[in-house]
Amino acid sequence: MSGSATVNRGVVSPARALDPLFRPRSIAVVGASRDPAKLGHVLLKNVLDYGFAGEVFPVNPSGGEILGRTVYTDLRSLPQAPDLVLLSIPNRGVPGAIRDAAARGAKAAVILASGFGEMGGDGKALQDEIRESGLRLLGPNCMGVYNLPGRLNATYFWELPRREGNLAFVSQSGAYGGLLFGELRRRALGVSVFASIGNQADITHADVMDWLEDDPRTEVVGLFVEEIKDGPRFLETCRRLARTRAVVAFKAGRSGAGKRAAHSHTGSMAGDYEVVRAALGQAGVVVARDTDEFFDALAAYCAYPKGLSVGKGLAIVTISGGPCVTAADAAEEAGIPVPELKPETQARVGALVPEFGALRNPVDMTPQCDPERFPAIVAAVASDPQIGALLAINVGLDRPQFGAAFAQAKSTVPVLAFTLDVPQIQKTFTDAGIPIFPTPERAVRAFALLNRGNGARIAAKSAPAIAGTPLTPFESAKLLVEAGIPMCRQIVAKSIGEARAAALRLGWPVALKALQAGPHKSRRGGVILNVTEKGLPAAWRKLAGAFGSATVVQEMVAGGGHELLLGARRDPVFGPVVMFGGGGVWTELIRDVAVHVGALTAAEARSLIAETKAGDRLAARLPKAIPAVAKALAALARWMKRHPEVLEVDANPVIASAKGLKGVDALVILDDPLTRSDP
Amino acid sequence: MSGSATVNRGVVSPARALDPLFRPRSIAVVGASRDPAKLGHVLLKNVLDYGFAGEVFPVNPSGGEILGRTVYTDLRSLPQAPDLVLLSIPNRGVPGAIRDAAARGAKAAVILASGFGEMGGDGKALQDEIRESGLRLLGPNCMGVYNLPGRLNATYFWELPRREGNLAFVSQSGAYGGLLFGELRRRALGVSVFASIGNQADITHADVMDWLEDDPRTEVVGLFVEEIKDGPRFLETCRRLARTRAVVAFKAGRSGAGKRAAHSHTGSMAGDYEVVRAALGQAGVVVARDTDEFFDALAAYCAYPKGLSVGKGLAIVTISGGPCVTAADAAEEAGIPVPELKPETQARVGALVPEFGALRNPVDMTPQCDPERFPAIVAAVASDPQIGALLAINVGLDRPQFGAAFAQAKSTVPVLAFTLDVPQIQKTFTDAGIPIFPTPERAVRAFALLNRGNGARIAAKSAPAIAGTPLTPFESAKLLVEAGIPMCRQIVAKSIGEARAAALRLGWPVALKALQAGPHKSRRGGVILNVTEKGLPAAWRKLAGAFGSATVVQEMVAGGGHELLLGARRDPVFGPVVMFGGGGVWTELIRDVAVHVGALTAAEARSLIAETKAGDRLAARLPKAIPAVAKALAALARWMKRHPEVLEVDANPVIASAKGLKGVDALVILDDPLTRSDP
Structure with missing residues (x-):
């Protein structure tokens, strides 16, 4: 049953490789403390309180007893080999403890301490040292691991949700774990697995995703990403996992100051944001733009793990006016139809609501409507042939029939909700698996995210400067001809x-x-x-x-053609990236550029072209140029792969006209071994 | 003391005209009910429970007693003239009750019932009927009025915040009042006045703003707007109020479905959104894009009613990593500098935090930092000469010294916060007036809104089709020459x-x-x-x-010039609007257009030009064309004012070159009295 495609360590399948971390049979807690204010005490207490079923061995040089358990003075004196070792000790003690753990036969360790790669210098040396142990390591600089079905709380968090759910969360930042748990509590959602991976000295996002692929309780995977280790494998893992799970990612550390912060607190080198977005989109991952959208998307997919398919429209149904106006506005902005209901539907609804109710969509049943009629009204709306989903809106009018009406409708049509101050309805919705969002707009945007097809691409906003040696335009043009782009x-x-x-x-x-x-x-x-x-x-x-x-x-190239940009660059995380967009002043003024990571087929090249306004223009005015551009882009991608010494290629403008393609100006930048800094 | 500039009703100054509504000496509650489930009971109970100091007269044909008060069978039998009459009765009874109220000498009435203008037909006739009474009317189709300093709760809301604050909220939607009160509760903020104005049969946003201008407790005014009545007066009132108060607005009903909903639930005709945004920006109003941003902006201005001035950078200070990366990302996206701290500052901070802390900005003191050092570290960061404000971030590490450090720093520098699960710190922040936002990005965006200068303009995204009679290009061009635009x-x-x-x-x-x-x-x-x-x-x-x-x-016009669009249209709410942007394919592809409401000076025209990418391009390549364009725009605005029969003007492309301006194509649309619909 395991995904045996990428066995990357020993003979254990990737899916089973992290069992000692997520499903240990025994745990040693190094740095267990008697003092309840100390994190070493919290950690031991968490392991015991959350009902871990295996053996637990506290370890502390002072010995004695903590929380009723015999304390061992060191790892080597444990009565049996522990599957998992939790290290709640300062950084300098970690390498010795890891050696002891390996010697005693441990299989995995969680290093919660800070002071490793993220601080450079000595810390980086320490991190390199522990990497040699042969144990699977989570961290350092992390908050630990939580597996609720396995009753394992090996984290510093003492108030984790005890409601089992279908969401696994993999976070580089421990604090974003805290944010998630706050959101889960507020939204009454459950969790399956949480792993805080910190500096990723050994275990990466991809390792955890490999393990999750065989975890039957996980239907949705949330990724908080700062640094991506091994871009191609990360993407391949995302792509595989996204076939059977909803994968939602949020990428932090995209600005200069953000990278500075990311570097300092988890030692990450952040990839170029737009490339990461494009790469994740290609792999079928839903990419959230900010914290709110991240948690909204997770909540939406927890309710509808398969997503929802576009096609039909949204009906907005309320008894409390105003917010449905805002919801309709947000729907239009997100490109979601809110169709006027069919006359038959309006007639059915109109027979049930007061004369000043609204029938067309949004549907306002009004506060004066007889609550007993809510189910019939909602059912009538849901059965309109144009309607594919319902958005229930209610501010402060806590009629139980309102909750019941939508819970009932959910058996035939997906339902999302924005509600406020209606505890009875909220409970009914939560029990029925109807996700509730904090504002009308966020409910609508979450619906849009559920509709997002796999492979959604993101137009690139900027191409940052790359160090290296620029060739002259003349030399550059010669190379571009070789790469498959016709030049003047x-x-x-x-x-x-x-x-x-x-x-x-x-x-x-x-x-x-x-x-x-x-x-x-x-x-x-x-x-x-x-x-x-x-x-x-x-x-x-x-x-x-x-x-x-x-x-x-x-x-000279005759005037009147279309100015295009064809380009490529080598991303430090993902390798070659091909770019297409408007050239000449278009590049400068509107940055109309889309990017594709890796090789691309003719069909992929055409879809890349179609993502841009320049592509729209070509399609309208010079459609026969498109196959030539697609061919040139595919050739450029192949050429980039064959020429690892090329950092960046920029053919701009390339003029497309009835006579074909012709590049006017070009710039190629070669890698400069002298200026390259090894990360 | 009163703003006597716009006396619009009788001889009472506008500031005093609504005293019977906001500061009545006596109140009659028509439709008071004995049944606690009825809204007529809730309303009376609210008036009594919130400590109203004047006389209260319940009115109900059945007489008797309710809540210990004698019930009068009709308004005419009241022992004295009531200042304010609250009407909690169905729509058809309202006109008679209003006549009775006027006959008994009442000065103002609140009509809470629905079933008026918003449902058209009979309802519209009812609304026209009550307008004739001579009383000042709030509503119909509203939730009432709340004046906390005056101890007046004349609303259907039974759990209003009792904390006095500096925020007045004027809402067309009652439900958005509910949303606001939820937010105030969560953010521990107070309120001064709330008015739900519903259909605005008489009292409009502008009337309430006039009254607020003399209300000393109100420093911030929030407007939830669907329909704007009397655009010029609305804008003039905003402009005057924005001189002494922070005015924050959120406009709903901007999409087709949104307008459909707005129409049905408050009978509003929504103006064109981009014009409204531009007009409000010109008037010095902060315009929020969605519900979250609306309440975030209100919370930010409640803390800093004068706003904050740009110039210096933001320092992000945390003990909990991850979210400060996201905050830094959001700052870059919002154009807010997060400067690397001076070496001296870094040295001072470095001496106080653990070796794996981050010193550059964001500053991560780390969970291991001695809390006693927080105040010295925060003070050091605050005193860096590049820093103009602090953003405090804390997820789950509730050290009281963290709260104290920023509360202390706030005496020298503005502080905003993102915190989660830290009740002690949250209390300290709230007491110190430090606003707390629900995500790091929203804290940063709120800071950006505080920095927003008055008059910020919004680039128009779309110009909707206007009904009317289009002239031929030939006729149109002749008119444009007359309007001051040189044509071929x-x-x-x-x-x-x-x-x-x-x-x-x-x-x-x-x-x-x-x-x-x-x-x-x-x-x-x-x-x-x-x-x-x-x-x-x-x-x-x-x-x-x-x-x-x-x-x-x-x-023929020689090639090589810049294609521009100069246009104008007549907005149904605000009158003539002038537009400038990129012409030709630019219009079609990127909608690079900015709008200005009303007449414009040469300086305003230049700033309008500067808002667009076309203007950037002119400034870089053909700066001497700008005065000519500015002159043409100003002339066009004057011409639109002189020609009320012109609905829309579109000169596109107008070619700017070294030889001057020359319009190539034009379209003028005249008003068509046959198709015009009287609202």
Whole structure:
């Protein structure tokens, strides 16, 4: 039953490799303390209080008894090999304890202490040291592991939800674990597994996901991600898991200050955010934009783990006015139809609500409506052929029939809710598995997230500067032709005579460019367009005077084409990334660029093109250019894979016209071994 | 003391006109009921329970006693004239009761019932009827009025906050009042005044704002807006109030379905959302985008009613990692600097936190830090010369010293917070007036809203279609020249001979356009560009074959200029609105348009231009065009004011080049009295 595709450690299948962590038969708690204020006491108490069924061995050099248990003075003196060792001791003591644990036959350890990779220097050395142990390690700098069906609370959290659920949560940040548990409590949701993975010295998001793939109680997986270790494997694991589970991710550390903070507190190197979003989207992961959306999406998928399919519209049903206006606004903004109900439906509803009720959708039954009629009204709305889901809204009018009406309707149609100050209804909804959101807009956006298809891609907003060695435009263009992108013909000229000869070969008029002027050369005067035979002497003098006599003569491309950008770069986490978008001023002004991680098929290239406004424009005005662009993008991706020395490629503008594709300007940046910093 | 500028009813100053509503000396409760389940009982009980100091007269035809008070059988038999009459009776009884109230000398009434303008037909007739009474009326279809300093709870809400605060809330939706009270409770905030204005049969947002201008306890005003009555007065009142108070608004009913809902539940006609946003921004109002942002902004301004000035950066200080990464990400997205602290500051902090703490900003003191050091660390960060505000973050580590450190720092620098599960700290923060937000991102965005200057404008996203009579491009262009926008010369030609003669006057090559082809004619083949003398016969045949022989011959504009859009339309609520943005394909693809409500000075026109990407591009490439564009926009605004028959003007593209401005295509839509619907 295990996913045996990626066995990465010893002979144990990945799905079973973390059993000693999640399902240990025995646990040693190193640093167990008598003092209830100490975390070493909390940890031991948590293990005992949550009903762990196996052996528990407190370890502390002072011996004696804690919480009624015999304390062992060191790991080596334990009466049996512990499956799992929890280390609640300061950083410098950890390597010795890990050695002892390995010597005593332990299989896994959780290192809760800070002071490792996240602080650099000595801490990094400590982290490297513990990595050698052969044990599977969770942490360091983490909050531990919780497996509710296994009755295992090996965390510092003393108030974890005891309601079993279908949600597993993998978090680099311990504090986001705290946030999650707060949300679960408020939303009356349960959990299956929680793992705080901290610095990921050994166990990564992907390792935990491998294990979760065989966990039958987990239907939804939440990932709080700062650093991604081994991008390709991470993605592959996401892709595999997303086939059978809803996977929802939130990526932090995307800004300069955010990365600074991420670095300091978990020692992470954050990948480029837009690339991460694109990569996760391609892998079928739902990517949340902020904390609220993250928890809203988790709550929505806990209720509907398979998601919901688009197609039909949303009916908004209320007895309390105002918020349904806001919900309708949010639906329009999210592209969710809120169709006017069929006349038959309106007639059925109209026969049941007061004359000042609203029938069209949103449906306002009004506070004066006889509550006994709610079920019939809601059923009528739910049966309208245009309606695929219901949004129930209620502020402060706690009529039990309102709850019952939607709980009943949920057997035929998905229901989401925004409610406030209606404890009876909230209980009915929770028992019926109807998710409740804190505002009308958030309920609607959660519905949109449930509708999001796999592979949703994100348009890239920015391409950060990459260190390395830029080639000249002339050298760059030569490489791009090799990479499969047709470029304007160009010839280097060192004198006005050579320039004239080149122009005769290319055909007048030509463009004259300084060979070495660098990027933005057109603004700085390094390019003169439309040079005629007559104008050559003046143009030559101007250019050579400013930039020297090394010049490129280039054929002119006729006006009226579409300016495109075709590019690629090498992401430190995910490898080659191909980009497509509007070129020329479009790039500068609207950053109309979409990205794709890794190789791409012709179909994927076409869908990448279709994500951009430049692609919309091509489709409308020059559809026959699309196969050529798709082919060039696929070729570029293959070329990037063959040339690991290339960091970045930027062909911009590439002019698409009835005559085909022609790149006008190009920049290739090669990796510079001298400036490369090993992470 | 009263703002006497806009006396709109009798001789009472606007500030005093609503005293009988907000500060009555006596109250009659019509529809008072003995049955505690009835709203008529709740209403009377609320008036009595909240300690109203004046006389209270229950009215019910059955007489007797309710809650220990003598019940009068009708209004006319009251022993004295009541200042305020509360009507908790069905819609059809309301007009008679209002007549009785007027006859008995009442000054104001609150109509809580539904079934008036919002349901059209009979309801609308009822609403028109009650408007004639001469009383000041709140509602109908509302939840009533609450004045906490005046101990007046004349609402159906039975659990209102009893903590006095600096916030007044004016809501069309009663349910949004419920949402507000929930938020106030959760955030431990107080309120001064709440008015649910419902259908605004008489009292509008502006009336309540007039009264609030003289209310010394109100420092912050929240507006939940669906319909705006009398746009110019509404704006003028906002503008005046925003000089002395923070005014925060949330506009609902901006989508089709939203307007459908708004119509049905308060009978509102919603204005065009982007125009409303622009108008409110111009008036100095902070406009929230959704429910969460609305309440976050209110909470932020309750703490800092004067707002905060931009300039310096934000320091993020925590003992619990993860969320400060997200906060830093959100700060970057909102354009708020999170500067790396000065080396001196880092040294001071470094001497006090554990070695694995973070010093640069965000500052992570870590859970292991000695709590006694928190105040010194926070003070050190606050005194860094780059830092203008602090964001305190704490998840689950409830050390009292953490609260004390920031409460102390708040005497020198503004503090905002994101905290979770730390009751002691939350109490300290609340007592110190430090606002707490539910996620790190929302704390950061609230800080950004506090920093928002008055008059922030919003780029328009869409210009909805307006009914009316479109003129031909030829007629439209003539009007635009009159309006002050230079247009290409054009001549109507009815035969190929006339066309040749026209082209000779204009100069070859010319553009040939069908006179009647309507919008999007270039896509449909109704325009042929660059027609030479030689090409004329073929072009003429093609155009005349498809569109008939009524043709316009137009001068060609040289390529290479900047395509702009200059436009205007008449908003049903606010009157003339001027628009500027990118023209041609830019309009179609990126909707790069900004709007300004009303007349504009040259400086305002320049700032309107600067809001758009087209303006950025002009500033970079053709700065000398800007004064000409500004002049044209100002002229267009004046022309719109002089010509109330013009509904919409669209000059697009207008080409800006070194030779000046030249409009290529234009559309003017005139008001059509036959299709106009009186609201």
